[in-house]
Amino acid sequence: GGADAVVALDTTDVAALAAxxxxxCDGPADLVLDPLFGPAAAAAARALRQGGRWVNLGSSADETCPIDSSTLRSRSLRLLGYTNNELTPEQRAASIVFVAQQAARGRLAVACERVPLEEAGAAWRRQAAGTASGRIVLTPGTAS
Structure with a gap:
């Protein structure tokens, strides 16, 4: 498992990100699952095939997205929004159980960097710069 490719998101230049x-991608993409929105989403939309689907899951990068109308229309793209708020309590519970079972079986792995709380500032700067080793997990106590 793992990513087939990684795209650095260290610019807000949509054309550069689209390139x-x-x-x-190995050809145009069928689907973009977008938790970011913003310039990265606008760029990813340009990588979609004719009739491709773009599912917005969140806006962790930006509340707005500089998408141009011609990108949507010229490829007949389908833009969909998703929210967990549409799930019933039973569906949410089943999802949590499923993810927990996968984690218990060792089928899920999250790259993370454990950092003492006293070093939080430096860790967050690395995360903002894109140089952190995965998710930052702050731990109580001092560095060993």
């Missing part, structure tokens, strides 16, 4: 996505 990176195109290079990373």
């Amino acid at each position: 990176r996505f195109a290079e990373a």
Whole structure:
């Protein structure tokens, strides 16, 4: 498992990001699952095939997205929004159980960097710069 390709999101230049996505994909993409929104989403939309689907899951990068109308229309793209708020309590519970079972079986792995709480500032700067080793997990106590 793991990623087939990684695209650096260290710029807000949509054209530059779109070129990176195109290079990373083996041809046009069928689907973009987008938790970011913003310039990265606008760029990813340009990598979609004719009739491709773009599912927005969140806006962790930006609340707005500089998508141009011609990108949507010229490829007849389908833009969909998703929210967990549409799930019933039973569906949410089943999802949590499923994920927990997968984690218990060792089928899920999250790259993370454990950092003492006293080093939080430096860790967050690395995360903002894109140089952290996965998710930052702050731990109580001092560095050993």
